[in-house]
Amino acid sequence: MKLDTIDLRILDALQQDGALSNVELARRVHLSPSPCLARVKALETGGVIDRYVAIANAKALGLGLNVFISISLTTQSKASLAEFEQRIAEHDEVMECYLMTGDSDYLIRVALPDIAALERFILEQLTPIAGIEKIRSSFALKQVRYKTALPLPL
Secondary structure, three states, X not given: OXXXXXXXXHHHHHHHOOOOOHHHHHHHHOOOHHHHHHHHHHHHHOOOOOXXXXXXXXXXXXXXXXXXXXXXXXXXXXXXXXXXXXXXXXXXXXXXXXXXXXXXXXXXXXXXXXXXXXXHHHHHHHOOOOOEEEEEEEEOOOOOOOOOOOOOOO
């Protein structure tokens, strides 16, 4: 899907506030409401807009511990990678999961209330997954930057 300047302005506004009414969005991007809504629908249909979410405050929910965990698997077979990915997706604590370049390493980010919850997660949730060779954790001391909006060529 080819995006023009108006599409990019719509995306920019929605990335900042996904709860904007169509009338307010149209005003911000200098369109009338009907064509604005048609463009938003086209962005949704075209897969450019994936979904709308509310971003909750982790600390307000008692999830003040952000941990990055590197996980190495014993084998690189397609089946073992698929099994790991399926199992890791079952855990709500896992906020992100990436397959990294190299020796079947995954990097996950988990949001947890405290160290005891991290210990339980590692011992009760990760270690039972077949094929895990090594688990290494790194703690985020401070969040310097966090954003959800993708950079757009405005």
